[in-house]
Amino acid sequence: MDVGGVDCFRWVGRDSSRGGNFGDELGPIIAALLSGQRIRDGRATPEADPRPRLLSVGSVLQFARDRDVVWGAGINGKVIPPRYPRELDVRAVRGPITRTALLSRGIEVPPVYGDPALLLPHLLPDLSSRRGTGGRVVVPNLNELDRFEGPEVVSPLGDPLEIVGRIASAEFVTGTSLHALIIADAFGVPSRPIAPKAEHPLKYLDHYWGTGRHDVQFAASTAHAFQLGAVGPAVADLAALRQAFPSDLWSAQTSHAGTSQASNLVHGDGGPGGIDVSVVISGPGSSELVQTLESLSTQDLPGAEVIVVTDSRDSRPPTGATPLIAAPVHHIEPAGGEPARQAALRTASGRWVVFYDAGDIVPPDLVRSIGQRPSVRGSDVVIGDRLAFSASATFRPREALSSSPGPSPRSSISVDTLSPAALRRRLCGTAFARELLTRADLPFGCEPDGADAVSMLMALVIAGSVDITSDVTCLHRMPTGVRADREGLMLDDDLGALLRRELGLACVHAVSSLETDAYRSDTYRCEIAPRLVDVLLNPGPLVIADPSLSATVALLVAAMPLPSESDPLELLMFRLLSAGEPNAAAATATLIRDPRSPVAVKLGLWTEILLAVERTRLDVSGIADTAVESVRAVLGTTPASTADMAVGWAG
Numbered sequence: 001m002d003v004g005g006v007d008c009f010r011w012v013g014r015d016s017s018r019g020g021n022f023g024d025e026l027g028p029i030i031a032a033l034l035s036g037q038r039i040r041d042g043r044a045t046p047e048a049d050p051r052p053r054l055l056s057v058g059s060v061l062q063f064a065r066d067r068d069v070v071w072g073a074g075i076n077g078k079v080i081p082p083r084y085p086r087e088l089d090v091r092a093v094r095g096p097i098t099r100t101a102l103l104s105r106g107i108e109v110p111p112v113y114g115d116p117a118l119l120l121p122h123l124l125p126d127l128s129s130r131r132g133t134g135g136r137v138v139v140p141n142l143n144e145l146d147r148f149e150g151p152e153v154v155s156p157l158g159d160p161l162e163i164v165g166r167i168a169s170a171e172f173v174t175g176t177s178l179h180a181l182i183i184a185d186a187f188g189v190p191s192r193p194i195a196p197k198a199e200h201p202l203k204y205l206d207h208y209w210g211t212g213r214h215d216v217q218f219a220a221s222t223a224h225a226f227q228l229g230a231v232g233p234a235v236a237d238l239a240a241l242r243q244a245f246p247s248d249l250w251s252a253q254t255s256h257a258g259t260s261q262a263s264n265l266v267h268g269d270g271g272p273g274g275i276d277v278s279v280v281i282s283g284p285g286s287s288e289l290v291q292t293l294e295s296l297s298t299q300d301l302p303g304a305e306v307i308v309v310t311d312s313r314d315s316r317p318p319t320g321a322t323p324l325i326a327a328p329v330h331h332i333e334p335a336g337g338e339p340a341r342q343a344a345l346r347t348a349s350g351r352w353v354v355f356y357d358a359g360d361i362v363p364p365d366l367v368r369s370i371g372q373r374p375s376v377r378g379s380d381v382v383i384g385d386r387l388a389f390s391a392s393a394t395f396r397p398r399e400a401l402s403s404s405p406g407p408s409p410r411s412s413i414s415v416d417t418l419s420p421a422a423l424r425r426r427l428c429g430t431a432f433a434r435e436l437l438t439r440a441d442l443p444f445g446c447e448p449d450g451a452d453a454v455s456m457l458m459a460l461v462i463a464g465s466v467d468i469t470s471d472v473t474c475l476h477r478m479p480t481g482v483r484a485d486r487e488g489l490m491l492d493d494d495l496g497a498l499l500r501r502e503l504g505l506a507c508v509h510a511v512s513s514l515e516t517d518a519y520r521s522d523t524y525r526c527e528i529a530p531r532l533v534d535v536l537l538n539p540g541p542l543v544i545a546d547p548s549l550s551a552t553v554a555l556l557v558a559a560m561p562l563p564s565e566s567d568p569l570e571l572l573m574f575r576l577l578s579a580g581e582p583n584a585a586a587a588t589a590t591l592i593r594d595p596r597s598p599v600a601v602k603l604g605l606w607t608e609i610l611l612a613v614e615r616t617r618l619d620v621s622g623i624a625d626t627a628v629e630s631v632r633a634v635l636g637t638t639p640a641s642t643a644d645m646a647v648g649w650a651g
Helices: 022-035 096-103 116-123 125-130 160-168 178-186 202-210 222-228 238-243 287-297 340-347 366-371 434-440 453-463 495-510 517-537 548-559 568-578 582-593 599-616 624-637 640-650
Strands: 069-073 089-093 136-139 172-175 191-193 277-282 304-309 329-332 352-357 381-389 410-414 431-433 465-477
Touching: 022 116, 022 160, 022 178, 089 096, 096 202, 096 434, 096 453, 096 495, 116 125, 116 160, 116 178, 116 238, 125 160, 136 160, 136 178, 160 178, 172 178, 172 222, 178 191, 178 202, 191 222, 202 495, 222 548, 277 287, 277 340, 277 366, 287 304, 287 352, 304 340, 329 340, 340 352, 340 434, 352 366, 352 434, 352 465, 366 465, 381 453, 431 434, 434 453, 453 465, 453 495, 495 517, 495 548, 517 548, 517 568, 517 582, 548 568, 568 582, 568 599, 582 599
Parallel strands: 069 089, 136 172, 172 191, 277 304, 277 352, 304 329, 381 465
Antiparallel strands: 352 431, 381 431, 410 465
């Protein structure tokens, strides 16, 4: 659309007879309000004209071309091209997932986040005075117009400013329209997203992560959204977003030559003050922290510094714990809820940064090994062995770090050859070039248990390659009685938190080439299915009745399709749960855990399953062979329609 002679891109659906999607109409309107220009119908320039266009509101980066200017736009998880134009002029993006996608493709992106619609209250201040006068509002995604019913539903098709007014005046907003949820955030209206059925969850997470909310729970329905209440308020640097507005497009001074190319990182001979390695330790000032500090006190630490990050003065390192360390020791107390690792990174001056948690043991010669790497172009990430041990077991995950045969003691390999276990690895004991961390602007602290696996994956995607070293880079002593996974990592008892982390990892994988059948199989079969079976068979209070579990599983399956070579019953369990049938999923979990159940028990279980399949019209192809024996036992006692379905299964 022509805004004062500049083409401001807006997405128009194939069927525009009912009007455009209101959110997609907002880009040109916001550009006109900020530039002081008028909007005219049609294009400002011919299709073949090389002058740059402005891409702003919406998931529209798949339409970008060379020399276009990006201000607040995002990627669409359903349409991710293998490459983007190299000469994009990026001023801001919707969120960190979009930024990771572009950085990994060699396009420079400043860490300025936010959909331009967040500026609407400042551009249309009269609308802010109406807040709370319009009741509850439900806005569906354009592709889910028939999903919701009732007087609270507002169609996304229509006059854009009128719909913005309805949202701004609401007392609560929910639905699957990301545009509506963003506008609710802009005007401070309480809101809660509903898990979409027709959209990839990536764009939703991109917005929420970009506005400081990394653990958002999606609702399963409008009633569930009202029950959960509002998500936390958006936190965005609106001044930076507004300052990034490309007003220069309306002048003759714009230059685009080379503005988007990301230069290769070259490691110098040392950081400020000659520091090679910054060892960062985060955690409370407890016996675990003393254990980590003591592991450093016996080491020669040439060219190193130690940064200890604790959460209060009460957690300072105990007196006498640090003088024995042969390196400068800095103590930091983050302010204002700043994540510990982010605070440490602001202080770190080494070429390399290695993170540890309180309780980890820093192996001898690690600092020397990392710090004395040749200062030639190599990988920006060094991964070694993480050795976890307890009274009864030792875990050595490095043996499965790479799917490529036999890496040499220090070999640089492409990230896409890493094993599934390495791709969900914790940060601890991994060395990062400080330039990479600064450039990547990782979302440290976004996971409740501090694992920062999402940040680790983002760093790997942006780096593109890693160095694998045969050295042990982290030792961890497991507390007595604590359950651990395959890598000796403590298990989080909150299945919801695990699923939301895997959802975040899946969305980051979607913008890379790292999601493979092996990764999907490892995630579902090894990470999630056993935990899901445990929860379904031993449910806590109201877990079966709580739709949150089904909503999160549905989002995960949408972001990362179930592997075709999975166990048929596991596939059925995930599909039933995604369809909102937790009782039938629990019946499937029983068959998985105890396949030799008595026929009478199987009969009841399969009755529950078949009725749920019939209700939801699930595609159950691929499980017939597994179900034949049990289906035959069910035939005589189920309703005729269900029996007919069973006959079809049996073949």
